[in-house]
Structure formats: C-alpha cells, structure tokens
Amino acid sequence: MNYRHQYHAGNFADVMKHAVLVQLLRGMQAKEKGFLYLDTHAGRGGYDLEAAASGLTQPRAPEWPDGIGRLWTRRDLPAEMADYLEQVRTFDAYARTAADTTTTNPSDDEQRLGPRFYPGSPRLAQGLLRPQDRAMLFEAQPDEAAALAQEFIGAKRVSVQALDGYTGVKAALPPPERRALVLIDPPFEAQEEWSRIIGAITAGLARMPAATFAVWYPLTTRAKLTDFYRQLMAIKTLPPCYTVELTIAGEEAGFKMRGSAVLVLNPPWGSEGPMRALTRYLAPVLAQAEGATGGLHWLVPDL
C-alpha cells in the first residue's frame, strides 16, 4: 500500500466527494433517529496542506490549488457548497489552534488561497455528528491508522479500527441503531478494488438492505466503468441508486483521470436536488479543459 491521501487532499475529487458527503449526512439527519457513519477507507482524518507540498524525497506540486483553492474566495456559492466550505473553514480554524501555527510571516496566511488544514472524510463527518450519531473509521495502512487514532484521541462517539474496511462492512452491519451511512473510498491501487467494492456492497446489502452506501470512484477508462456498472446491475437486491459525476475535462483532453463520481445506494430522501445543484456549480469552477460536466444519473430509479 503506497497510497498516501495527503498528496491529494483538497483536490478537485476531494471537493466533490466531500461536498456530496456533507449533503448525505444532512439527508441522514433529516430523521431524528441516530445512525452509524462507517468510513471503510478513512485515511488520517485531517491533512496539513503545507506538508502535502513536500513529497517523501522531493517537492511535489500540490493538488489543492485546483480544488479547494478555486472555491476559497468565491462569493457565489450555492447553499450546498457554502455548507461544505463552512465545515472546511471550521476544521482549518480548529487545526490551526491545535497546532499553534502562528506563521512567522502573517502575510503568508493572507496570501494563501486556501486553508492550511483540510478535513478528511472522518473529520467532516465528526463535525456534523449529533449526540445520537456515531462513527466507525477503518484504515488499514499502519502509519495512516496511527495518525487517525491520534487525530481522534479522546473523541466521543468515534471509534478507530486499524483494519481492512471491506471486512469492517461485514462486521459492523447491521448496527444497533438500524440506520447506517457507509462511505467506501478506496485508493484504487489494485485491479481487484472494483470487484472488492461489489463484494462489500453485496455483503452489506445482505446484512442491511436499507443501509445507504456511497462509493467514490475515478472516471478513467470507459471499459473499466462499463464493467463496474455491469457487475453492479447484476446484484439482485440492488436498491434505488444514482451516481453523482463531475468531470474536469472532456475525453479528448486525454487526462488519465478526467473526473470522479460517487455512487449512492439508498440515497436519503430529497438528496437529489442538492447533488444536482453542487455538480452544476462545480463543473465550470473546477474545469481544467474543454468539456467539463457535472450531473446526476439514476441507475435504479426510486419509484
């Protein structure tokens, strides 16, 4: 496992995924009853974007300027994006205080076009948990898991598991709350990632047919995606589901990853409108070449 999310934190894919996640959490909270938030691939929880600019051996071009950096000073945010940005700003302020980062030159901060600290999915979720909600975070890479445990030391209603997240789906569902939102956000380093996702969804639905699943995946080759959707549609118990998609360039631009998507199974009632609104807004703002698009597509309509 070579993947380190730190280098990608706050990039265009994170922005879309995390804005979607915030809306899913809001949708779950439309009901008073508590739920379990299960993060199968949690990462380290929060990221220092300054550290992300230095690779293990040499400096790397940070990815956040073309993600969160493009939103940071905008004044035309729709409600869904303002909601997400507010969570990012709150985490940034909290983490600065915790790290006591008084920069040597205050104008460095004034010139920054983004946060210094960026919340990963666990921190975003934790920031929105109500007293009746709870989070379980799985992270298999030992260093990342240790950092995650450190990030949440003493946190109430949050448990960190240094274990395989796919196994976590089987172990944790159904939870006593009988309501769950499962985020599956793997690194896609291995070819079998796609089939492991299908396996986890199948096993998860067998244990808890009404659970909400959100799966992040890259929009790369058409063949790969066609195969994924074929395997997905072959799940006999597949519930209503849609994909939220955002591309930053058309196919002809030749990007290795021209966008990303979040597949949502059993979406919370009323979530379709907010998802459409945020992708409509993000497509032109995050575009890197001609042909950027955003949208929502039902795979199994909610009749």
Ligand SMILES: C[S@@+](CC[C@H](N)C(=O)[O-])C[C@H]1O[C@@H](n2cnc3c(N)ncnc32)[C@H](O)[C@@H]1O
């Ligand atoms: C894309 S990152 C997660 C980012 C995080 N969800 C967020 O939005 O902030 C994927 C993470 O999964 C971890 N990982 C890889 N395989 C795993 C597995 N089988 N189970 C749990 N974690 C895994 C990697 O170490 C990495 O930290």
